[in-house]
Amino acid sequence: MADFNLVRLSSVIPPGAKVQTVTGDEQLVGGHGDLLYCVYAEAHAELPLHEAWAGVAWALADDGSGAGLFVEHEGPAREQVERDLHASLDDLIAGRGGGYHPAGRLVTSAVCETEPVCALVVATYTSQGWA
Known part of the structure; x- marks a missing residue:
């Protein structure tokens, strides 16, 4: 992630996509300097x-097309972030008349000891070089 230029996208997962969690x-x-199209949550x-x-967190279309929705949230406490993810995903699904189901979530944290810290979760779509 360190060498990418992040291009933040909104919450819509295109048909044919496959959501995977990786370590x-x-x-x-x-x-160095490549573009990374992504959705991300960052907290400091x-x-x-x-x-x-x-x-x-994400939801996938019930039709199996791979289409879906991402939501992202940050905060000072796990409970708040979990609650906000759940509420936002439910709202996006309801606003589209249903047809989606919650499919996963990834939450992370960092604690400041002496120096500033950042908690970051990134969902990438694709990358692109400049050449």
Whole structure:
């Protein structure tokens, strides 16, 4: 992630997409300055013992097309982020008349000990080089 230029997108997952969760070794690698189209949640904590929580949740279309919706939230407590993710996803689904089901979520945190910290969850769509 460190070498990408992030291009933030809204919450719509295109048909044919496949949502996967990956760990550090499996994360997307690109060239220095490449564009990364993504949805992300970022939270910061700058004071000792303060927490930063960030999360992304998603729903997929019931028709199996791979289409779906992302929501992202940040806050100082896990409970708040979880509650906000749930409420936002329910609202997006209801606003479209249904037809989607919750399919997953990823929440992370960081605690400030002495230096500022950032909690970050990124859902990537694709990357693109400049050349």
